[in-house]
Amino acid sequence: MADEKPKEKPREMKAQVTVPYEMAMGRNWHRFFENLKEERIMGTKCGKCSRVFIPPRSFCPRCFEDNEEWVEIGQEGTIETWCYSNLMFYGQTLKPPFIAVQVHLDGTDVGLQHRIAGFDLSDFEKVRELVKSGGRVRVVWNKEKKGNIFDIDYFELIPE
């Protein structure tokens, strides 16, 4: 038998793995999402370094102290960086093309990840004309609120 060759080429075994999790939001994020439902964006502030966080951290990862102060954050901000994605992968939440953005909301010290939308995204060259790092954006609320990050539907560009 030693000289017998396998009859077929090596195969692959295909499978889909599903694993369900239910994860706690914790007090801070729960409060954040509850506020989104009322169209308010709340962040937390570090008592030591004074940085304002969004998502609202319960602690400052650098100072390692509790963030006890809540502050309401502006609904406009500046584009720190952005990315036009035309890449499709399995199980993606947003269907491409979409524009992922890091927004520096007024009154915060960190960037928030979200998306820019509200206009035709099919032509990249046009998108490139419109979206610039340093440009201004504002929140567009979702009419239907579910207490998650999509209560902010998207950020729209504020014309210069």
Place this chain on the structure above:
Amino acid sequence: MRKVAITRFAQSAGVESGDNLMDFTYRISKEVLDKAGLKRNEVGCVMIASSDIFHSGLSCANAVDWDGSGAFMIEGTRAEDSMFALIYAAMRILSGHFDTVLVTSIIKGSENPDNDTLTGFFADPFYMRPLGINETTAAAFQMREYMQRFGVSEEQCAKVAVKNLGNALFNPYAHMKKRVTVDDVLNSETVSDPLKALECAPKSEGVASVLLASGDAAERFTDKPVWIKGFGTSMDHFNLGDRDLLNGQLTVAAERAYRMAGIRQPRKEIDLAEICEPYAFQELLWCEKLGFCPDGEGGKLIDSGETQMYRAFPVNPSGGVLAMNPYVSRGLYRVIEAAMQIRGRAGEHQVDKKVRTALAHGTHGFAGQCHSVVILEG
């Protein structure tokens, strides 16, 4: 050689928590640093342990674990198992490169699906997984062999659950605590015959954190250092069929730890053991393999009553893993419990006798594929 001390520690309770993983991690890590009077950025190195058994639905768990463990811009990494993290942390100190290492182990059992679902992912995709092998079925094979080969009875195995769930009544951190009888255990639902529900560990929350320090640095943080005198790990074959399930690698892991700690007669020189027994009978089998009693006499050991909390050789006065099973953290919980006993500060579950040397054990994989042993001394 340098010495390594456990200086301060903290553990969370096993009951379900509404805290998110990040805040939970912060709370416990912060507690340890505050106790030690150490600032986050003064820590030499941070070692995170979080499970790779599809931990909370997040890949690269270290990414989300990083902030809460205080690791921002600090030297560090993440290990797969809390005992691995502790041992690696000790090595970092022994190397002379670091004086302090904060070890934080993290899991929120309540957020995950069943233990059996997750441990099933240890199995290879072609052979053991399609047959439904997981930690429980592997343990059931092992238990039956144990009973068959040595005549250990189901009652003797059940007694471990009676003892440990009872001990847990005195441990404020334990998850499952119950006064039960042998009959209660034997009459509980059959999970995977011969294993009964009360003989199988629950899935628990568990964030635990320990601050290790070098011999010279330790006194800055505590007046009661607990020294890590020895440690050892060992790995068995993957395929259950390639192993003797009753004669695995625990003996080898223990020998390594004993040699390092200079222990020749474990039963005499060790005062107390915290053993990782996700399945009741395993406490008996592991006691044999650790050299606490001859092979096949684990049943007699439990019958003798010696391993009860207030007797000569307490095993799992905390209630063990049967009472509290935060998968990846369970080894570190054993270490913390052993350290508490050595310090004489275990509160209501403090044992009667003076504990000078204690053993902590951790295991993961099917039927004890991988074992870790740590020897602590006051």
Place this chain on the structure above:
Amino acid sequence: MTKEYGTIVNTVVLPYRWALGQTWTRFFDGLKEEKIYGTRCGTCGKVFVPAKTFCPDCYSDLDDWMDVSQEGTLKSWTLVRKSHFGQVRQPPYALGLIRLDGTDCEFIHFLGGVDWSDMQNAREKLKAGARVKAAWSKEKHADIHDISCFEPLKS
């Protein structure tokens, strides 16, 4: 949602295509033809089933393939009664550790042909050393389920 605090349901669904490689492919091809292939180590002489690419003890390549016996003795078993998410089949079902004749390791598979409503009888039938034999599935897909289960031989 059943929890009394805010949560997010995060269901992870991922696709995989695991490569069988030469050895598993050939082993499963064998099952399709109702053959159970093992490999023998030229160094230590042990026979492993399922066939292995290399000896787990000697680390040497194994290329001595053999068609091993479909009968063996039972070393241990369990009857799974409790359900969990993503389980391979609906409980109750039984699994056995089986030493196939002429091999040096245990083979794992389902156990069948046993009446689980009478546990005392089942335990008697499946005590250590009980003889079992492979029963084949009618439909074969070149996977581990081509063997339907192992059944006790009438003694």
Place this chain on the structure above:
Amino acid sequence: MGRAVAVIGTGQTRHGRRNDVSYPDLVREAVRMALEDAGITPKDIEGVVSGTMPSMMEGISDTHLYFAEALCEVGKPVLKVESCGSTGQSIAHCGFYWVASGMADLVLVVGMEKMFEGDGQATMSTVADPWFLKPFSAGAPGVFTMQAMEWMHRFNIPEDKAHEAAAFISVTHHDSALDNPYAHIKIKIGMDEAKNAPIITYPVRLLDVCPTSDGACAVILASEEMAKKIGRKPAWIRGLGFRGEEFFYGESNKSIWPSATEAAKHAYEQAGIRDPLKELDVAEIYNPFTYQEMIFYECFGFCPRGKAPDYVLEGKFNRTGELPCDPSGGVLCTNPIGASGLIRLAEATLQVTGKAGARQIEGAELALSHAMGGIDQFNGVTIVGAKL
């Protein structure tokens, strides 16, 4: 401080799509080569460290269990360490401290990944949390693109110049890979091709991006005494560092990337390096994206901030330049994630021991190896030298 540690053997599989072998067999392929390279047998090994990009990529948990035999772990002390993309460096560091602590004289370190078996981008999106980051995940390219855009904006780098430099890196690395027998992508490309390749996530184009690879890498670490006893030419670990930033991407400044900067600084301090551009002979940088490689040049002090494209276009980092970077072709041409960071160390070792074959940098004596992981969060650096 601590004992000296040497790399005495390395092994790499042929990388690429490897469905000819099952995962454990792939791992063993690398281990066997490393054993052979070091001239030792599995029995000699006193400890094993392994790691992958964590389990969702494999669909198998705690792979140190599954690979027990392939990794020569049975009956041996083991540790498993993982830090996402930077795993390769983290496991090497673990092996280093194991030997440095005096707890073992010979440690086997193995990193592996079979990326073809899962969905890479889907897996990487599970690194992100489900509340804030995952919903906007555009996979790894999305993250790296945002970083590149931030960097260009911050330092006023004209897009055209960055584009030109990125293409230049792509062309030179693909050329280098042709000389690397283990490399996955072996194609000859020209500047026009690189510059006009399809856009993945603007400005990142197809040829700016690493492939998906199957592969494994093994490295054997030894104490000074053991290295001398075995007698093969070793590479000495001269410095190492690892740093991580906040989980939420928007909280730290990725254009100056503190974790990369500080990890290298820590390693330089130990190695006594003050002017890396002059003192290092070669660097193996973890470069899944050409743009990112330029940011690394700046973080590692190879050039001033914002000047990487100029240096690149001057040819400073070519194989014939002042500091050749990624003469192996780097991650850009071969990326089995869990192995990638360790391959960097293996390649650095080959360079300083003069065993790098056609990709050898003449006279290389001091080399930097590096890996990056998480959501642009972690960086690990190891420096090896021909002399202790």
